[in-house]
Amino acid sequence: MRYLPLSDQNRAEMLGSVGVASVDDLFADIPAAAKAKAKFDLSNTMSEMEVERVLSAVAAKNLNASQAPSFLGAGNYRHHTPASLDYIIQRGEFLTAYTPYQPEISQGTLQAIYEFQTQVALITGMEVANASMYDGATACAEAATMACRVTKRAKVLVSGSVHPHYRDVTATALRFMDMNIECLAPDPVGIEDLIGRVGPDLACVIVQTPGFFGHLNDYTALAEACHAAGALLVICVAEPVSLGLLKSPGAMGADIVVGDGQSIATPTCFGGPGVGLFTTREKFIRQMPGRLAGETVDENGRRGWVLTLSTREQHIRREKATSNICTNSGLIALAFSVHMTLLGEAGFRRLAELNHAHAALLADKLEALKGVKILPTAFFNEFAVQLSKPAAPVVEALAKRNILGGIPVSRFYPTYPELENILLLTATEMNTEADIDILVNALKEVLS
Amino acid sequence: MINTITTSGHRALQIEQPLIFELDTGGSTAVDLPAAPKVRTRLGDLRSDKPIGLPGLSEPEVVRHYTRLSQKNYSIDTGFYPLGSCTMKHNPRLNEKMARLPGFADIHPYQPQSTAQGAYELIDTLAHWLKTLTGMPAVAMSPAAGAHGELCGLMCIRTAHEANGQGARKLVLVPESAHGTNPATAALCGYRVESIPATALGRVDINAMRAKLSSDVAAVMITNPNTCGLFETECIEIAQAVHAAGAYFYMDGANFNALVGRVRIADLGVDAMHINLHKTFSTPHGGGGPGAGPTVLSAALAAFVPVPFVVRGANGFSVVEHAGTGAAQKSFGRMKGFQGQFGVFVRALSYILAMGVDGLRQASGDAVLNANYLRVKLSAELTPAFDGICMHEVVFDDSFLKNTGVSTLDVAKALIDEGFHPMTMYFPLVVHGALLMEPTETESKATLDQFIASLLALARKAKQGDQAEWFKGSPRLAPRRRLDEIQAARKPVLRWRKADVNVAVTKQAAE
Numbered sequence: 029m030r031y032l033p034l035s036d037q038n039r040a041e042m043l044g045s046v047g048v049a050s051v052d053d054l055f056a057d058i059p060a061a062a063k064a065k066a067k068f069d070l071s072n073t074m075s076e077m078e079v080e081r082v083l084s085a086v087a088a089k090n091l092n093a094s095q096a097p098s099f100l101g102a103g104n105y106r107h108h109t110p111a112s113l114d115y116i117i118q119r120g121e122f123l124t125a126y127t128p129y130q131p132e133i134s135q136g137t138l139q140a141i142y143e144f145q146t147q148v149a150l151i152t153g154m155e156v157a158n159a160s161m162y163d164g165a166t167a168c169a170e171a172a173t174m175a176c177r178v179t180k181r182a183k184v185l186v187s188g189s190v191h192p193h194y195r196d197v198t199a200t201a202l203r204f205m206d207m208n209i210e211c212l213a214p215d216p217v218g219i220e221d222l223i224g225r226v227g228p229d230l231a232c233v234i235v236q237t238p239g240f241f242g243h244l245n246d247y248t249a250l251a252e253a254c255h256a257a258g259a260l261l262v263i264c265v266a267e268p269v270s271l272g273l274l275k276s277p278g279a280m281g282a283d284i285v286v287g288d289g290q291s292i293a294t295p296t297c298f299g300g301p302g303v304g305l306f307t308t309r310e311k312f313i314r315q316m317p318g319r320l321a322g323e324t325v326d327e328n329g330r331r332g333w334v335l336t337l338s339t340r341e342q343h344i345r346r347e348k349a350t351s352n353i354c355t356n357s358g359l360i361a362l363a364f365s366v367h368m369t370l371l372g373e374a375g376f377r378r379l380a381e382l383n384h385a386h387a388a389l390l391a392d393k394l395e396a397l398k399g400v401k402i403l404p405t406a407f408f409n410e411f412a413v414q415l416s417k418p419a420a421p422v423v424e425a426l427a428k429r430n431i432l433g434g435i436p437v438s439r440f441y442p443t444y445p446e447l448e449n450i451l452l453l454t455a456t457e458m459n460t461e462a463d464i465d466i467l468v469n470a471l472k473e474v475l476s
Numbered sequence: 477m478i479n480t481i482t483t484s485g486h487r488a489l490q491i492e493q494p495l496i497f498e499l500d501t502g503g504s505t506a507v508d509l510p511a512a513p514k515v516r517t518r519l520g521d522l523r524s525d526k527p528i529g530l531p532g533l534s535e536p537e538v539v540r541h542y543t544r545l546s547q548k549n550y551s552i553d554t555g556f557y558p559l560g561s562c563t564m565k566h567n568p569r570l571n572e573k574m575a576r577l578p579g580f581a582d583i584h585p586y587q588p589q590s591t592a593q594g595a596y597e598l599i600d601t602l603a604h605w606l607k608t609l610t611g612m613p614a615v616a617m618s619p620a621a622g623a624h625g626e627l628c629g630l631m632c633i634r635t636a637h638e639a640n641g642q643g644a645r646k647l648v649l650v651p652e653s654a655h656g657t658n659p660a661t662a663a664l665c666g667y668r669v670e671s672i673p674a675t676a677l678g679r680v681d682i683n684a685m686r687a688k689l690s691s692d693v694a695a696v697m698i699t700n701p702n703t704c705g706l707f708e709t710e711c712i713e714i715a716q717a718v719h720a721a722g723a724y725f726y727m728d729g730a731n732f733n734a735l736v737g738r739v740r741i742a743d744l745g746v747d748a749m750h751i752n753l754h755k756t757f758s759t760p761h762g763g764g765g766p767g768a769g770p771t772v773l774s775a776a777l778a779a780f781v782p783v784p785f786v787v788r789g790a791n792g793f794s795v796v797e798h799a800g801t802g803a804a805q806k807s808f809g810r811m812k813g814f815q816g817q818f819g820v821f822v823r824a825l826s827y828i829l830a831m832g833v834d835g836l837r838q839a840s841g842d843a844v845l846n847a848n849y850l851r852v853k854l855s856a857e858l859t860p861a862f863d864g865i866c867m868h869e870v871v872f873d874d875s876f877l878k879n880t881g882v883s884t885l886d887v888a889k890a891l892i893d894e895g896f897h898p899m900t901m902y903f904p905l906v907v908h909g910a911l912l913m914e915p916t917e918t919e920s921k922a923t924l925d926q927f928i929a930s931l932l933a934l935a936r937k938a939k940q941g942d943q944a945e946w947f948k949g950s951p952r953l954a955p956r957r958r959l960d961e962i963q964a965a966r967k968p969v970l971r972w973r974k975a976d977v978n979v980a981v982t983k984q985a986a987e
Contacts, residue, residue, distance in 0.1 A: 029831065029834075029835040029838060029839075030830075031566055031568060031758075031830070031831065031835075031839075031917075031918055032835070032838060032839060032842055032917055032918065033918065033919065033920035033921075034842050034845070034846075034917075034920065034921060038920075038921040039842075039845060041921070042845055042846075042848075042849045042921060043845065045849060045852050045853065046845070046848045046849060046851075046852050046865075047852070048848075048865070051841040051842075051844070051845055052841075054841070054844045054845060054848060054865055054867075055707075055738055055844070056865065057706070057707040057709050057865065057867075058707055058735075058738070058739055059709070059711070059712055061712060061743055062711070062712065062739050062740060062743040062744050063738065063739060064737065064738055064739060064740050067833070068608055068609060068737065068833045069608065070605060070608055070609070070832070070833040071829065071832050071833065072832035072833060072834045072835070073830065073831060073832035073834055073835040074829050074830055074832060076570050076830070078829075079570060079574070079826055079829045079830050080570070080573075080574070082829060083574045083577065083580075083598075083822070083825070083826060083829070084577060084579075086579075086594045086597055086598050086601075087577040087578070087579025087580050087594055088579055088594065089579070089593045089594030089597065090579045090580070090583045090591065090592050090593070090594040090595055091583075091587065091591035091592075092578040092579050092581075092582040092583050093578075093582045093583070093584065094578050094582050095578075098584065098587075100584040100586060100587055102586055103813065103814075104584055104585055104586070104814060106582070106584070110506070110507055110535075112506070112535055112538065112539050114576075115539070116539065116542045116543070116546075118572060119542075119543070119546045120551050120552075120553030120554065121546035121547065121549040121550075121551045121553065121554065122542075122546050122549065122551075122762070122763055123551070123553075123567065123572075123760045123762055124551040124552040124553045124564075124567050124760050124761065125549045125550065125551040125552070125761065125762075125763045126557065126559055126562055126564055126761045126763070126764075126897075127761070127763065127764040128549075128763065128764070130550070130888075130892065130897065130898055131956065131959045131961075132889070132892055132951050132954040132955065132956045132957065132958065132959065133548075133549065133550040133892055133897065133951075133954050133955070134548075134549055134550065134763075135545075135548040135549070135955050135956055136545035136546050136547065136548040136549035137545075137549055137763040137764070139493070139495070139545055139548075140542070140545055140763075141763075142495070142970075142971070142972070143495060143496050143497075143972070145970055145971050146495075146497065146971040146972045147530065149971050150528050150529045150530060151528055151530070155971075156970045156971060157970075157971070159764065160764075160765070162620035162621065162624065162765075162766070162812065163620065163812065163813045163814075164813060165810075165812060165813035166620065166624075166811075166812060166813070173664075191813075193810060193813040193814065194813070196809060196810040197810055197811055197812065197813065199809065200631070200782075200808065200809040200810060200811050201664070201811075203809075204631055204634065204664065204665045204666050205664065205665075205666055206666050237522075244519065244520050244522040245522075246521070246522060271528075272528075273519065273523060273524070274519065274522045274523065274524055275522050275523070275524040276524065276528075279524070279526075288813070294819075295581040295582055296581075296582060296583060296584045296585070297575075297580070297581055297583075297818055297819040298580070298583050298584070298585050298592070298595050298814070298815055298818035298819075299584070299585030299586075299813065299814025299815045299816075299818060300585075300620075300766075300812075300813070300814055300815060300816055300817040300818045300819060300820070301620070301765075301766035301768075301817045301818075301819055301820060302813065302814075303766075313968060313970065319764065320968070320970055321970070322964040322965070322968050322969055322970050323964065323969040323970075324959050324960045324961065324963050324964035324969075325959070325960055325963070326956040326957040326958060326959045326960070327949075327957040327958050327960075328957050330956060330957075332956045332959045333959075334959050334961050334964045336961065336964040336965050336968060336970075337965055337968060338965075339965075341656075342623070342656035342657050342659075342660035343655075343656040343657075343903075344656070345656070345660070346656045346659040346660055346669075347659035347660055347662065347663040347669045348663070349656070349660040349663075351660070351664070352623040352624075352626070352627060352657050352660035352661040352663075352664050353621075353623055353624075354621065354622065354623045354655075354656075354657050355620075355621035355622060355623070355752075355754065355761075355764065355765040355766070355767040356621075356764050356765040356766075357764075357765045357766045358761075358762045358763040358764025358765040358766070359760070359762025359763060359764075359765065359766065360762075360765070360766055361764075362762070362763065366538070366542060368530065369496050369506075369531070369533060369538050369541070369542075370505070370506040370507050370533075370535065370538050371505060371506070371507050371530075372503075372504060372505045372506065372507075372530055372531060372532030372533060373503075373527065373528055373529070373530040373531070373532055374503050374504070374505045374532055375505035375506070375507040375509065375532075376528070376530060378505070378509050378512075379507070379509060381512050382509055382510070382512045384517060384518075384519065385512035385513050385514075385515050385517075386512075386513070388515040388516060388517060388518050389513050389515050391518065392515060392516070405518065405520065406518055406519055406520030406521075406522060407518055408519070423588055424588055424590070427587075427588045427590065427591055432584065432587050432588075432591070435586045439586060439797070442798060457509065457510075461513060
């Protein structure tokens with residue numbers, strides 16, 4: 029087997045050194061009752077070309093976005109990946125390194141994390157960011173539990189603007205910690221009243237911008253109301269490209285900002301792995317979950333970086349840790365950081381402008397259609413539309429025409445019949461005007 | 477003492493590299509984009525034109541920046557990485573190539589299910605391998621990493637207890653040798669934690685465990701092979717005692733790589749076990765992640781599996797996405813966005829297919845052989861913490877360093893200058909000054925012999941006496957000498973700021 033360097037001669041010599049007759053003798057501690065008796069009914073070793081053949085055939089069963097115009101989003105976005113980005117993250121020194129516990133020989137990873145933390149803090153308008161969580165949904169759950177720790181309160185309010193996966197994962201986490209959560213109904217029209225619900229029992233209010241249905245909201249007044257009640261405001265950002273163009277959550281007064289960096293870091297990859305972004309105010313750093321890289325000096329006084337404040341973490345604090353997270357999303361955080369570095373301020377703004385322009389162009393063309401109503405008046409690169417008929421069969425009909433034409437909201441909210449006709453559409457820099465015309469013309473036919 | 481040998485501060489291939497923020501050339505970008513179509517913008521009053529503060533660099537500058545950073549890292553591609561409990565094995569590039577097929581990389585988790593049949597098939601095929609290799613009837617695929625898989629298992633356990641009228645059970649027992657994620661996970665699941673002592677043979681003290689079992693115990697979490705690198709020989713008896721007390725048996729599968737193809741986990745009496753795809757099935761660690769932690773479940777727990785999960789029907793595959801109805805009637809809910817770590821699944825299946833069941837069995841055998849070879853050869857100077865054969869990793873204590881003034885940490889730092897990544901240090905906690913080494917099956921005998929020669933020489937040097945100062949000065953040849961971790965924690969500087977701003981904020985954070 030090509031991944032195993034020991035030759036039979038090596039094995040024989042080594043068994044001799046160890047003083048046993050066979051490899052099986054090394055497994056003598058295993059009870060006979062648990063030893064695998066019969067051979068497993070699974071395939072044997074394959075050459076590289078055989079594996080490629082098998083997996084390529086499986087991949088070919090999927091309709092991928094390079095074969096069909098795609099307008100899908102809902103927290104997972106298709107953006108262009110610069111060639112140098114994939115080259116850099118495939119360098120073995122990044123790809124095949126472990127967590128940087130030995131700082132003298134991990135300065136590359138540590139400096140990259142420090143740069144990542146700074147970039148994430150800058151674009152969210154926050155003071156500090158950690159080295160990453162698994163994804164946006166788990167980062168949101170961590171924000172809720174951190175808010176409970178900080179405020180010593182046990183109730184969380186979730187807006188109907190929040191991505192249903194973020195909401196569900198947060199609800200799961202809080203339920204098992206015996207905390208309370210109130211989730212408001214999905215809010216496609218953007219009319220819910222949050223300020224009126226803020227009270228002295230709340231640990232935090234969780235909102236999202238751009239919202240799940242595409243609305244853009246300024247949460248400055250909500251932040252003030254939360255702070256007056258001693259609660260924190262958590263703002264989720266599922267599409268961080270929006271931060272190139274929009275008022276930052278930090279500027280609105282958020283105490284914790286979480287999100288998913290997938291859209292900037294990686295292709296859509298069927299939804300994972302992403303990278304959870306987690307930021308907060310400096311005064312809360314000792315309550316933060318996750319790893320942190322910090323600046324220091326070595327014995328010669330030279331600047332360097334280490335993992336720091338690890339007394340918050342499970343390997344030191346065990347059951348009193350701020351989280352159980354160990355493995356995070358390191359390589360995807362690096363990809364996020366490399367892409368942000370490639371873009372720079374000018375490129376990041378231009379990318380955001382381009383996304384919004386394509387979405388606005390799509391909206392302009394859709395507004396000319398009968399049976400389509402765009403719900404948000406302000407949006408970034410994604411918006412909900414109300415159709416004249418149920419959205420799920422419309423999407424199926426579009427798929428038959430080789431178009432990935434949005435996501436029926438009913439797939440997230442099957443128990444809300446009033447959402448049955450709502451379709452979620454996204455346009456990024458990847459959707460050309462020709463793509464947009466294909467979708468609009470097909471939609472016109474399907475709806476007629 | 478700053479380097480004064482060169483005017484640049486660089487030392488040949490070791491090149492000092494500033495932060496990207498210090499390289500800012502103002503307004504540059506490495507990404508050229510087409511012009512935006514002229515349209516009416518619809519941003520309401522949320523548009524912001526305030527500067528963000530991101531640096532601008534050209535493509536050659538960015539590529540050089542990260543290439544230079546990469547050269548300051550140790551990695552499995554460049555050398556031996558015997559970190560115990562971390563399983564740093566070779567990461568085949570075939571896996572990366574497969575994960576980048578457009579049919580896997582360029583698909584969306586919410587495209588119509590009829591257009592994603594290959595994705596569901598891939599998840600189902602990987603699930604089939606994991607279930608067959610463990611003999612377990614069900615697997616939850618969505619956990620994102622090992623600790624997340626532990627959480628999945630305990631959430632299934634708590635939900636099962638509540639469904640059976642046993643919700644009052646509030647205690648989880650964890651051996652004192654356990655990885656920190658075990659107690660941290662139990663706490664996140666609403667449980668109190670009590671620890672079980674180890675015997676002098678490095679195993680769970682089954683009598684001490686029995687004494688703690690009661691109607692208050694929800695689960696016992698045991699790592700097997702344990703963090704001392706030893707198989708829990710009384711595992712089946714432990715499972716029987718746990719079940720007799722009405723509790724569930726969680727086996728931490730971080731070390732499953734020692735058992736693949738040789739032990740059927742189901743026959744050990746396990747109710748739940750996570751599998752670290754990034755360890756056992758060789759998906760890259762990436763400097764900290766991502767991983768994936770699918771959790772196999774017994775028949776008693778299978779109904780509580782989190783959503784989403786893939787099911788096979790007459791018309792192909794579909795995915796169950798909502799708890800509380802149909803096949804997910806008893807599901808505890810959702811714990812991860814979308815479909816789990818799909819990109820990691822592709823890499824793991826690529827590795828599994830390449831190895832095959834025969835190759836996987838050979839791999840666990842070679843991993844255990846390599847660890848035992850280290851154990852025997854290093855015992856010439858080092859002191860093994862436990863007698864007898866070990867599994868995939870071996871632990872030494874620091875008694876060989878007694879009265880030398882040299883610590884486990886010092887030996888580890890000296891190994892850096894020898895060109896090796898240090899072993900895991902001071903873990904497990906039950907071994908004094910532990911040095912935990914896991915060679916994995918992808919290291920050659922020649923590499924092991926080199927490592928053994930270096931480590932034995934260092935041990936002999938320490939034992940000579942009067943060498944403490946030399947050891948404390950290690951490493952000398954790495955890109956950095958030892959770093960001041962106390963200062964880093966006392967005055968945390970967690971991000972770059974323009975010089976004048978940084979001083980004020982650092983002061984504030986320190987107060």
